Amino acid sequence: MGYTVDIFSSAADFLGSPRLAETACLIADVQMPVTTGLELYRRLIDTGHAMPTILVTAFPNDIDQTSALKDGVVCYLRKPVDEERLTRCVREALKSARSPEEDL
Structure with a gap:
C-alpha cells in the first residue's frame, strides 16, 4: 500500500520508540x-498518544x-487475516487519523 511500516517485538519496545508520536496507525x-x-x-x-488501532487475534x-x-x-x-479486510481497516484507520482540515 506504500506506507512506511515499523515492526516491534513488544509493546514496551513500541512505547519506547522515538517514532511513537508520528505513528498514524497501530x-x-x-x-x-x-x-x-x-x-x-x-x-x-x-498517556495522550491515542491513535487509530487495529487488533488481530487467533483466539477471538x-x-x-x-x-x-x-x-x-x-x-x-x-x-488468518483477510488481506482485503485488513486493507479496508487500514484505510479507515488512516482516514480517522486525519484532521478535518486535511479533508478540505
Whole structure:
C-alpha cells in the first residue's frame, strides 16, 4: 500500500520508540507477552498518544471484541487475516487519523 511500516517485538519496545508520536496507525496482536494489544491501546490513550488501532487475534472472543470496539479500536480481526479486510481497516484507520482540515 506504500506506507512506511515499523515492526516491534513488544509493546514496551513500541512505547519506547522515538517514532511513537508520528505513528498514524497501530496494528497489534491481542495476545502479546506482558501487555495485551487492548492494554497497549488503553495505555496509549491514558498517556495522550491515542491513535487509530487495529487488533488481530487467533483466539477471538466476543467479550474482548465488544470491549475493544466500545473503547474505540477501529477493527478487531481474526487470524488468518483477510488481506482485503485488513486493507479496508487500514484505510479507515488512516482516514480517522486525519484532521478535518486535511479533508478540505
